[in-house]
Amino acid sequence: AQSVSQHNHHVILSEAASLELGCNYSYGGTVNLFWYVQYPGQHLQLLLKYFSGDPLVKGIKGFEAEFIKSKFSFNLRKPSVQWSDTAEYFCAVNAYSSASKIIFGSGTRLSIRP
Amino acid sequence: GAGVSQSPSNKVTEKGKDVELRCDPISGHTALYWYRQSLGQGLEFLIYFQGNSAPDKSGLPSDRFSAERTGGSVSTLTIQRTQQEDSAVYLCASSPGGRQINYGYTFGSGTRLTVV
Secondary structure (H helix, E strand, O other), X not given: OOEEEOOOOEEEEEOOOOEEEOOEEEOOOOEEEEEEEXXXXXXXXXXXXXXXXXXXXXXXXXXXXXXXXXXXXXXXXXXXXXXXXXXXXEXXXXXXXXXXXXXXXOOEEEEEEO | OOOOEEEOOEEEEOOOXXXXXXXXXXXXXXEEEEEEEOOOOOEEXXXXXXXXXXXXXXXXXXXXXXXXXXXXXXXXXXXXXXXXXXXXXXXXXXXXXXXXXXXXXXXXXXXXEEEO
């Protein structure tokens, strides 16, 4: 069965700091990978996704993530965070062999000090 | 519609009562998903519909939970004899279906259920 681990439950950074949120998944086959973001009071939105090709994917608002197959990781990065990046971030995986569902991690709450 | 619509947005119910939560997916999306988000927890998968059938209902936590989808569109999640541990935000999502799960889901804004 697929599972997703997000090791950081709450990250606090100052504006302009660099960000890296960890995500590891467990599944031996081909996967589709996602990062979703939930801003305060808003619904979940897709930040970026990987399903084939270049393992470095770029998403909205300057975010990027790198798929490292050998490490079963899909870490989210941003070179310089802004106060508006305060949100909860969810990593998620879909096993390519299963069209049925996406499995989500427990989320990382990101707080940015202005 | 333009997005995934869920109703009600908030529901407070007494323990032991039944509740129905509604999801109206994006027009043309054949796949529909229900998740539950509890405080401090991630998103817990409940059930997946492809058309009107539910090939994966493995996440339903007990037989008090059921869901149906009619006309390949609107879905209703029913919780019978609600318990306090059922308090959570119930999220619905839809996607075009099949391999297009590659592109991720579109989520609704959720129903916040509070059982008192």
